[in-house]
Amino acid sequence: MSVAQIRRWKALAAAATVLVGLALPAVAAPTASAAAGPYDSTYYKNAIGKTGAGLKASLHTIIGTGQTKISYDAVWNALKVLDQDPNNTANVILLYSGTSRAKSLNGGSVGNWNREHVWAQSHGNFGTSAGPGTDLHHLRAADVQVNSTRGNKDFDKGGSAVGGAPGSYTDADSFEPRDADKGDVARMILYMAVRYEGGDSWPDLEPNDSINGSTRFHGRLSVLKQWNEQDPPSDFEKRRNQIVFDTYQKNRNPFVDHPEWVAAIW
Ligand SMILES: [Ca+2]
Ligand SMILES: [Ca+2]
Incomplete structure (x- = not known):
């Protein structure tokens, strides 16, 4: 050359x-494109190809059939397994704060972690008997004080910074989790909406677009849909879903396996 x-x-x-x-x-x-999953030809086979109300009804049957329910007391040990810190097996990772804290510090005092109902109990008055109040797909380890600040507020954007939970915000009627937990919260709320349809002595839980704390409804759907897109399922969330399925409840959160089903239904 x-x-x-x-x-x-x-x-x-x-x-x-x-x-x-x-x-x-x-x-x-x-971020939330349709991708084939390992359970499409087995667990989800009756839901594949459906959209809208048909998809929701099919998933309700799938995730509600044969589900094992655990006691509220058993939730403590389950969370020690499910929310384990991937870098420290003696600790759990706390929702809303991302703090890694000793599993042994479960309890109700300042500095402890406790059992956060992401679908707030008062939005359905389901209490803590075996059912929605002990459903591990929406129960997470959280700092006692941060849990108290979240209370039963709907989820929405905005407010002032939450002490002890960097990146989370709150005002009088809503709570915004830190970015890493936004999608998790959205998928937990929408799991509850599909799992509980009012046919099994529990209330029909449904998302709405309000922040008025209404019974059996949880908001804000438009924001939860954004968060599902913005924060796709992490390895932590996928591992958790698998252990709930294999070890505790025999049911899955469909939105962790298929985040695109959120937009397909809502
Ligand atoms: Ca996340
Ligand atoms: Ca429902």
Whole structure:
């Protein structure tokens, strides 16, 4: 190759590199795209291909059939397994704060962690007998004081910073979890809406777009849908879903397996 040919070849190679660089972002996958899952041909086979009310009804049957229910007392030990810190088996990771705290510090005092009902108990008055009040798909370890600040508020954006939970915000009628927990919260709330349809002596839990703390409803749906897109299922969340299925309840959270089903239903 002559010097001139080498120069031309280098120029072409440089142009190609620029083109490749420009082309990459255009092929990036959307966060909640439909992807085949390992349970599509088994657990979810009757739901595959459905949308809207048909998908919701099918998933309700799937996740409600043969579910094992545990006592509220048994929830303590279950959370020590489910919410275990991936980097420290003696600790749990707390919802809303991301704090890693000793499993042995479960309780009701300042500095303890306790059992947070992400679907607030008062939004359905289901208490803590075996049922929605002990359903591990929406129960998470949380700091006692942060849990108290969240109370029974609906989820929405805005407010002032929550002490002890960096990145979380609250005002008089709503709570915004830190970014890493936003999708988790959305998928937990929407699991509850599909699991509990009023046919099994429990109230029909449903999402709405309000922040008025209404009984059997939980808000705010439009914001939860955004959070589901913004914070896709993490390895922590997927591991948790698998252990609830394998070890405790024999049912899955469909939105952790298929986050795109949120938009397919709502
Ligand atoms: Ca997350
Ligand atoms: Ca429902």
